[in-house]
Amino acid sequence: MGLKNWMYDNYFRLPEWVKKWLFPGYAWSNLLHRTDIVKIPGASPTEYHEYDWRLTAAVFELVSDFVESEERSPVVDWEATGPAALADWNSMKEIRDWWRTGRDRALQRHQRLLEFYSKWYAGQPEFGEPDERGMVAMTFTCSALPKTREEFDIAFDEDDWKVFDEFFADRSKVVEKSAIRNLVNELDDYVRVQDTRYLKMAIDVRERMWT
Secondary structure (H helix, E strand, C coil): CHHHHHHHHHHCCHHHHHHHHHCHHHHHHHHHCCCCCCCCCCCCCCCCCCHHHHHHHHHHHHHHHHHHHHHHCCCCCHHHHCHHHHHHHHHHHHHHHHHHHHHHHHHHHHHHHHHHHHHHCCCEEEECCCCCCCCCCEEEECCCCCCCHHHHHHHCCHHHHHHHHHHCCCHHHHHCHHHHHHHHHHHHHHHHHHHHHHHHHHHHHHHHCCC
């Protein structure tokens, strides 16, 4: 079955092989600048990546690569082509900026607040005794955590206040656990919402991406 499939696949690839032998320079150029794969910076080849992330990363990487290729060696005069084309070009650059820098900044911001929340509000895990199935219940206790403004003033150091001040203008909110938890969730949702927004934007501009 393997040999049969190999022969079947290569039968339909004969024109491709002929072109490579007749025009080796063209083939080598394409081999050096592969267009049949999408290389995603930071994606480890030894780790598993979910389909939704691969789809998102591949789309954003293709748009970013196109924008950066145009910036290096322009093919289209976007301003002269018309307002609609210029608007799409600006959308492409916006997608590139989100993928190259904006997304990482948003993820890092969420991570800073999540770690802060986990340290001062989530509590410490406590494990119970195994039940008849060997399952162990885990609960979080907050008894040792500060609860009043005075207790937070004593517990926090300069770095803790620096993180808090990044997200809240009013230090009196330090006692509002639910407000901080809600912001953690909002920052997590923000990345997903922006990813979806820019994926839809990429669909709208894809017809402009030719070289």
